[in-house]
Amino acid sequence: MNNGGLSVDHLTRRFGKLTAVDDLSFGVERGGILGLLGPNGAGKTTTLLCLSGLLRPDAGSMALDGRPLGADRNRFVALIPETPEVYPMLTVWEHLVFVAKSCRLGPAWSERAAELVERLDLSDQRDTLGEALSKGMRQKTLIACTVLAEAPVMLLDEPMIGLDPKGQRELRSILIELRGRGTAVVLSTHLLESAEAICDRVLVMKKGRAVINAPIDELRFGGHGRSLEDVFLEVTQ
Amino acid sequence: MNGLSGLSALLYLEARMMVNRIRQIMRRPSRLILWALFFLWFGSFIFFKMAHGSANEYSTLFPHKLQLLFVFVPAIYVVILGAQILIGSGRPPAAFAYPADARFLFGSRLPPRLVIFWLQLREAFFSGSRMVFILLVSAWWFANSFAGLVSAAITLTSVYIIAFGLRLPSFLTNRRYPQLRLAWLGVALIAVGVGAVAYPLTLAIGLNNVHLSFIARHVPQFPPGTWVVEALGGHLAPLIALVALAAGVVGLGAVAATDAYPELWEASARLYAFRSLAASGRVFWNREAWRRLRETDPTRVSREPTSATSVSGERTPPGSFTILWKDWLALRRAPGGLRWPIVWLVAGAVAGYVAAIAAMDYSLLVVSVALAPVLNTTIVIGSQATVTLSAEIRRPIWWLSHSELRNRLLVWAASGLMRVAPPLILGEIVAGLVMRNWVLVFGAIPITLGLLMLIRAIGLACYVILPGRNDLRGPGFILRLFATYILLIPPVVTWVVVQNLTNSILAGAVGGLFFAAAETYGLVFFAALRLEENAMAFAIAEER
Numbered sequence: 212m213n214n215g216g217l218s219v220d221h222l223t224r225r226f227g228k229l230t231a232v233d234d235l236s237f238g239v240e241r242g243g244i245l246g247l248l249g250p251n252g253a254g255k256t257t258t259l260l261c262l263s264g265l266l267r268p269d270a271g272s273m274a275l276d277g278r279p280l281g282a283d284r285n286r287f288v289a290l291i292p293e294t295p296e297v298y299p300m301l302t303v304w305e306h307l308v309f310v311a312k313s314c315r316l317g318p319a320w321s322e323r324a325a326e327l328v329e330r331l332d333l334s335d336q337r338d339t340l341g342e343a344l345s346k347g348m349r350q351k352t353l354i355a356c357t358v359l360a361e362a363p364v365m366l367l368d369e370p371m372i373g374l375d376p377k378g379q380r381e382l383r384s385i386l387i388e389l390r391g392r393g394t395a396v397v398l399s400t401h402l403l404e405s406a407e408a409i410c411d412r413v414l415v416m417k418k419g420r421a422v423i424n425a426p427i428d429e430l431r432f433g434g435h436g437r438s439l440e441d442v443f444l445e446v447t448q
Numbered sequence: 449m450n451g452l453s454g455l456s457a458l459l460y461l462e463a464r465m466m467v468n469r470i471r472q473i474m475r476r477p478s479r480l481i482l483w484a485l486f487f488l489w490f491g492s493f494i495f496f497k498m499a500h501g502s503a504n505e506y507s508t509l510f511p512h513k514l515q516l517l518f519v520f521v522p523a524i525y526v527v528i529l530g531a532q533i534l535i536g537s538g539r540p541p542a543a544f545a546y547p548a549d550a551r552f553l554f555g556s557r558l559p560p561r562l563v564i565f566w567l568q569l570r571e572a573f574f575s576g577s578r579m580v581f582i583l584l585v586s587a588w589w590f591a592n593s594f595a596g597l598v599s600a601a602i603t604l605t606s607v608y609i610i611a612f613g614l615r616l617p618s619f620l621t622n623r624r625y626p627q628l629r630l631a632w633l634g635v636a637l638i639a640v641g642v643g644a645v646a647y648p649l650t651l652a653i654g655l656n657n658v659h660l661s662f663i664a665r666h667v668p669q670f671p672p673g674t675w676v677v678e679a680l681g682g683h684l685a686p687l688i689a690l691v692a693l694a695a696g697v698v699g700l701g702a703v704a705a706t707d708a709y710p711e712l713w714e715a716s717a718r719l720y721a722f723r724s725l726a727a728s729g730r731v732f733w734n735r736e737a738w739r740r741l742r743e744t745d746p747t748r749v750s751r752e753p754t755s756a757t758s759v760s761g762e763r764t765p766p767g768s769f770t771i772l773w774k775d776w777l778a779l780r781r782a783p784g785g786l787r788w789p790i791v792w793l794v795a796g797a798v799a800g801y802v803a804a805i806a807a808m809d810y811s812l813l814v815v816s817v818a819l820a821p822v823l824n825t826t827i828v829i830g831s832q833a834t835v836t837l838s839a840e841i842r843r844p845i846w847w848l849s850h851s852e853l854r855n856r857l858l859v860w861a862a863s864g865l866m867r868v869a870p871p872l873i874l875g876e877i878v879a880g881l882v883m884r885n886w887v888l889v890f891g892a893i894p895i896t897l898g899l900l901m902l903i904r905a906i907g908l909a910c911y912v913i914l915p916g917r918n919d920l921r922g923p924g925f926i927l928r929l930f931a932t933y934i935l936l937i938p939p940v941v942t943w944v945v946v947q948n949l950t951n952s953i954l955a956g957a958v959g960g961l962f963f964a965a966a967e968t969y970g971l972v973f974f975a976a977l978r979l980e981e982n983a984m985a986f987a988i989a990e991e992r
Contacts, residue, residue, distance in 0.1 A: 265550060267710040282707035286557045296547035300465040300472070306552070309464075312457035313556035340468060341548070353551060360555075 222271035233419035246410035263290035289362035295349035299342035522673025523644035530637025536618030542719035565702035576605040613697035775863040796871025800878035854976035905971035912978035939964035
């Protein structure tokens with residue numbers, strides 16, 4: 212396992228008799244985007260919840276740049292969950308203020324926050340309360356907050372769902388920028404085209420186990436011209 | 449991240465939410481009129497009552513007669529503390545207040561101890577506010593002084609915080625040192641407390657157990673129970689001791705909570721799901737509700753049945769009656785299947801038999817007096833049963849139907865009686881058979897269904913006027929109850945008038961039922977008119 216970026220070793224999480232994540236090991240380099248793919252119930256969300264610290268794994272370990280991640284991993288790992296939850300009584304801008312304050316960001320945070328609000332088409336919703344935001348807008352608010360926090364590891368669980376086409380494109384470009392800044396990104400998605408377009412590596416899960424863990428180019432060229440969709444359907448059947 | 453800047457971030461979060469909430473309320477001040485009238489009336493009532501309170505009772509909220517019951521407080525508190533340790537040793541408390549806490553508190557770089565401390569402080573603040581409100585509302589009965597009110601509120605808030613605050617340290621201690629077997633300490637405390645409470649009862653039935661006597665003599669002499677009694681009695685020193693103990697318990701939880709986020713989050717996620725289901729009034733008997741709850745408790749996934757034999761659909765009723773069929777399937781497939789409805793049927797039959805025997809042994813007046821609170825409670829519960837249509841409105845099965853909306857609403861109202869009506873009807877039929885009262889036997893079905901349908905229709909009509917759940921609390925509750933009683937009067941008056949004119953109970957019953965049916969239809973028609981082509985607006989208003 213490499214020492215740069217996020218490394219996960221033998222991660223296991225059981226729910227009663229069901230093993231949702233089974234001895235899973237993988238790594239994401241800093242400046243790399245890993246696509247976490249798999250059919251429904253493969254264990255993708257459970258994996259992300261374990262990595263973020265919202266679920267306690269039964270076995271396994273995680274490390275960032277070779278340093279083991281323990282109970283304090285919420286300082287280094289940011290998660291955008293599948294269901295975007297925001298505070299009903301905070302405006303979009305106030306969410307960003309809270310993140311800036313709680314993460315003790317430097318004085319330039321407000322410019323970056325304003326830029327994110329602009330890019331994600333949230334300008335008109337800047338003073339809208341969380342309870343009045345649509346799902347897509349809540350998703351955008353969470354994306355803006357997470358990007359603003361500048362965590363070295365970013366986990367995204369189905370972030371494209373609920374976003375309009377412009378939002379999806381903007382998110383893709385933000386992720387590419389984050390890669391350029393050395394963030395390790397794990398992107399769980401069912402949108403194979405998006406994964407193919409921006410991911411460096413792909414980890415395909417089935418019944419909690421990794422069935423493919425390879426660079427996207429290797430899959431593309433080693434697969435004799437087949438698309439990621441063809442490979443995915445073949446290994447998950 | 450130092451504690452001070454972290455604290456300022458948390459203060460910012462809380463302050464902004466409070467300011468925005470106030471602004472939000474002030475945007476529609478008309479919604480406050482009911483509350484303002486209520487508090488004006490209630491406040492003046494309390495003020496004049498307290499202003500005339502006797503001087504010797506000035507230091508305490510509770511009258512002396514009520515204080516006689518305080519002798520049980522230390523033992524009961526021991527039971528509560530034991531129960532919290534027992535529960536806490538197995539499962540952590542749901543510490544997070546909002547689903548967004550997962551991202552914004554949990555995912556922040558704030559120290560976990562600070563976050564846990566803050567969460568507990570927030571809980572203490574809101575529980576204290578609730579306590580003051582409860583005391584204010586109940587103070588019309590026994591309040592004598594503002595000082596007593598304040599000291600009782602502080603005492604009861606501290607009692608609450610100590611009890612529920614124990615769960616987190618219990619959980620963490622048990623996880624770190626499982627060999628301590630903390631659950632047994634909880635069981636022991638419960639046993640001691642129950643023993644102390646039970647002792648006077650054992651004396652009453654002629655038993656004098658030496659061990660129970662020992663427990664009963666000594667338990668009431670130990671704090672914190674004694675502090676509670678003394679603080680409620682108006683003494684300052686035990687009140688300070690209780691507050692200090694509450695602060696200590698909160699501090700202990702925060703200090704120990706370095707690595708407890710995942711468990712706290714799982715417990716909180718379950719609570720959110722439970723709250724959302726409870727608010728929709730569908731917690732205990734809806735299969736989907738149980739499925740959603742189960743989803744938040746993944747450890748149960750493999751134990752619960754997740755499939756059922758599909759119905760062929762050949763005998764499915766058409767049109768609006770499909771709603772009845774759907775709810776029947778939900779009833780059959782609820783956890784436990786038809787076991788609980790059958791248990792309720794048996795309970796209804798037994799209650800009917802007992803009531804009939806009592807009616808034959810005692811005078812009808814005595815039985816009527818005994819049954820009046822039961823009937824009244826049924827009306828109160830029925831009138832307050834939350835009408836929630838948002839989940840139905842959002843489902844295709846609701847809006848794909850070709851039948852008229854008023855017909856669907858009528859069937860929806862009827863399908864809601866599937867669980868309540870059969871035990872009541874069976875109880876009445878059994879009572880009628882035992883008493884050989886044929887009016888009761890044959891009238892049970894139409895009278896019960898007529899009454900319950902009318903109550904459902906009143907609830908529906910209230911819903912289309914005030915769909916928001918928050919609007920139906922406090923004064924809204926009283927107004928809705930008032931409306932229910934007012935609207936129940938015409939069928940009853942019709943029954944009495946027709947019976948007196950024709951000198952026939954049957955004619956009276958038919959007249960009353962006819963009026964009730966007409967009123968039900970009118971109310972449902974009104975609801976349909978309001979909901980037609982705008983149902984989603986009500987669903988949104990309901991959930992807001």
